[in-house]
Amino acid sequence: MTNGLEDEDEGDRGLLSDRIRNALTDEITGGALPAGAALDEQQLADRFGASRTPVREALRQLAVSGLVEMRARRGVVVARITPERIMEMFETVAEIEAMCVRLATYRMTPLERSHLIELHEASEALVSRGDFDAYDAFNRDFHDAIYHATHNGFLAEQAIAVRTRLNGFRRTQLRQSERLRRSRDEHEAIMQAIAEGDGEMASRRMRAHMLNAATALRRFIETSKLA
Amino acid sequence: MTNGLEDEDEGDRGLLSDRIRNALTDEITGGALPAGAALDEQQLADRFGASRTPVREALRQLAVSGLVEMRARRGVVVARITPERIMEMFETVAEIEAMCVRLATYRMTPLERSHLIELHEASEALVSRGDFDAYDAFNRDFHDAIYHATHNGFLAEQAIAVRTRLNGFRRTQLRQSERLRRSRDEHEAIMQAIAEGDGEMASRRMRAHMLNAATALRRFIETSKLA
């Protein structure tokens, strides 16, 4: 047992390959590295001031999680995902969220319930003043709270993993204040079903909520293309 | 170089690191490498007639998929999973299966439906003659057919990944002919719901089916422990 030194910062603590992996994950999910971008090993090694070895190990890991594609002896590219597949991923996320909220409804503790209510109520202010960034952050917290209220850590991990993976392809931000309002209304409906202890209804409403968001995003993307 | 890689069984085509990864995956999910077993890099390298480099890359990938645990500078061990976590994984699989069968009910083509019926009907013979191995194989096919009938490739991949991961910790085979019969009866009920186009009912029945199987397995394990 060592003395309690926390991993204070992203400094140079920890494994180099892990730091490279985290950095690349951020850059891909953040959109800095667009889909299809070639990831040259030597180039990345130079950029991170390391050798190719840790870079390769990081890329291997990213390949497993699906963020990049490796073609044998033909290099690595940021995963280029078809629109169909993105829709499949959205649907999967919607289904998993629906599953989670059903379980959460039946299992959440009073403390977890009050926490969720608190989060939800606070979101009204964000909608009123149209603070998209803050609402995004709240939204993550809201859904995370539901994941954890399932009291199934494995399921929560899966849900977070899938959602994170989708984030990388959602750099097109939807910033319509009307959608913000509707999002909160849908949350409201979900909260009501939770309050009534009706997991099935909460589940259906969550699914609808997620698919609405996906549809809104898709319409937005298609509209942009026409412009 | 010429020092011959004995191309023992597997074709020596493809990347060495990929072959090592596949071999280790099989050994772990097959139970040859029990949970908690230490995986020494040099040792594995010797065994596969390779250097540590491809072994390391394979281990990194296995760590991402959760089959092994890496502690920095302290080596790699086959993932040691608590009973609670195994139950969580079972529940997650059950929920995902339920989700899949609901979608599949609404979306499967006539061809897919007839294929599923065919599979199911053929399973009667396996139950009658108590062929556990053949029933296991059928069971995989049956559930795979449902995954694919969702017409959501991403979801199907997720489902298969989670189920595969669970396989590694299911080396305790349940071989009760009564359970075999009940399993097929539950499939029958699911097929009926599918035939009626009632996805919700198919979903509930699938969830019950999976949880029954998990419970039977857990009871079996607990009983074994007492002996």
Place this chain on the structure above:
DNA sequence: AAGCGAGATCTTGCATACAAAGATACGCCG
């Protein structure tokens, strides 16, 4: 005798070197 610590040893993590498979460019032939 038990606990502790310094050094030996072993294993991991990273760097560098080398080999082989695609990619590319250029010249030859049709």
Place this chain on the structure above:
DNA sequence: CGGCGTATCTTTGTATGCAAGATCTCGCTT
């Protein structure tokens, strides 16, 4: 002038070497 084969060159895949951290051993101290 264009297609194709070959040589080169770039980039990946693997091996090996070296350094740092962790574990273990064994002697020393209390």
